[in-house]
Amino acid sequence: MEHETLTQTDIKNLREFIANKERFITKPTVHWNHDQFKTVRAMPELVIQPTTNEEAEKVVKYANDHHIPVVPRGNSTGLMGANLTIHGGISLDMVKMNKILAYEPNSLTMTVQAGIRLKDIEEFLADKPFTYMPAPAMHWATIGGNVNTNAGGLKAIKYGVTREHIRKLKVVLANGKSYVFGAKAVKSSSGYSLKDLIIGSEGTLGIVTEKSPCVFILDQKKRLMH
Structure with a gap:
């Protein structure tokens, strides 16, 4: 499947889905580019931290409709690279959904x-x-x-x-x-x-x-x- 690169229009549209803009991170740091093994690094283009099912639903649907890769992320303690955004796109960081x-x-x-x-x-x-x-x-x-x-x-x-x-x-x-x-x-x-x-x-x-x-x-x- 061909993946699309995030555009400024995508970022503007996705921002509307997240109530708190502190959970919408357009300049990810090295915190999001690795797992616990740290042998492979891949930086996402955007990090979104949903707190509700509705937020997650809207982000995933938009990404699917526009062929933007999405990778779910927990606390990044794994050793198999499952949370790495090797195609860029969105890191859907779930740590704020912690209730x-x-x-x-x-x-x-x-x-x-x-x-x-x-x-x-x-x-x-x-x-x-x-x-x-x-x-x-x-x-x-x-x-x-x-x-x-x-x-x-x-x-x-x-x-x-x-x-x-x-x-x-x-x-x-x-x-x-x-x-x-x-x-x-x-x-x-x-x-x-x-x-x-x-x-x-x-x-x-x-x-x-x-x-x-x-x-x-x-x-x-x-x-x-x-």
Whole structure:
């Protein structure tokens, strides 16, 4: 596919989608040109930090309509270059979408935005009788990045990788529309398992904006570990 270079008209149009202009960065710094490995560097032409699904939808649709490449970015702790804008275009930096939207112990789930860090989830659950099991090495990684790479960590052998702990996803596809895949229920037989297709796709199939990870009862964890 032929990619187009951002024009001043594109920048003007895209700026209208972002309420706070501090989240619309037209002069990216080296902060956005690498991942944790730092062997390959690629500077985006524009960085946009959405805070809502609506903002992400509008940016993705515009970029798709005008053949502008978009690369989602978390906290850039990965080692595989998935967040690098090798064709220029837009870095869709998700770190401002960092809210906990719901905590539902009765269904053993919480619903969070993609940019929340594992560290923030751990701190939120610290005074509650639950924990989130996946433990990749970088605890300042965003859960959206973990979903996109199907991250594991040292607990993966015993408790599984990220895929085993995500019940539901909200994803913005290239047409700018949001779709929900999966369900908070443990068992769902409705349609194809598109949730599992999205997990590990490294942002190539859509932009994950929200997810519902499952949490485990701490007493159960202690019994399993001891």
